[in-house]
Amino acid sequence: MTDFTLITNDQWRKRLSPQEYHVLREAGTEAPHTGEYTDTTTEGVYSCRACGEEIFRSTEKFESHCGWPSFFSPLAGDRIIERVDDSLGMRRVEVLCANCGSHLGHVFEGEGYGTPTDLRYCINSISLKLEEKPVAK
Numbered sequence: 001m002t003d004f005t006l007i008t009n010d011q012w013r014k015r016l017s018p019q020e021y022h023v024l025r026e027a028g029t030e031a032p033h034t035g036e037y038t039d040t041t042t043e044g045v046y047s048c049r050a051c052g053e054e055i056f057r058s059t060e061k062f063e064s065h066c067g068w069p070s071f072f073s074p075l076a077g078d079r080i081i082e083r084v085d086d087s088l089g090m091r092r093v094e095v096l097c098a099n100c101g102s103h104l105g106h107v108f109e110g111e112g113y114g115t116p117t118d119l120r121y122c123i124n125s126i127s128l129k130l131e132e133k134p135v136a137k
């Protein structure tokens with residue numbers, strides 16, 4: 001198995017497109033309402049585009065109208081790392097893939113969405129890859 005934490009920036013550049021590299025490895029953010037999964041309701045599992053680890057499921061995706069795919073929970077808590085991010089002059093919580101350390105997006109809480117967790121995992125489409133398959137509730 002590949003140890004994704006040992007992959008160098010040069011190797012990541014070869015594995016990823018320039019746009020994927022910018023978001024996943026440089027914590028970039030895709031423009032709102034441009035990602036391929038923003039409004040997707042297809043049943044399936046979303047994996048980390050950098051390493052293939054399964055991270056989110058369609059059953060936890062909800063329509064937030066914020067412009068990015070939004071989930072109220074990851075598939076399992078140990079699939080992600082949450083880290084305080086004080087860039088851009090505001091305190092946010094960054095969401096990273098626990099398997100490879102790539103940037104996925106941010107998580108916001110207490111926004112009043114009618115979801116079971118009141119959390120919004122605001123994730124870049126380009127950080128994910130959707131595999132269509134039946135998902136058990």
Ligand SMILES: [Zn+2]
Nearest residue numbers: 048051097100
């Ligand atoms: Zn990953």
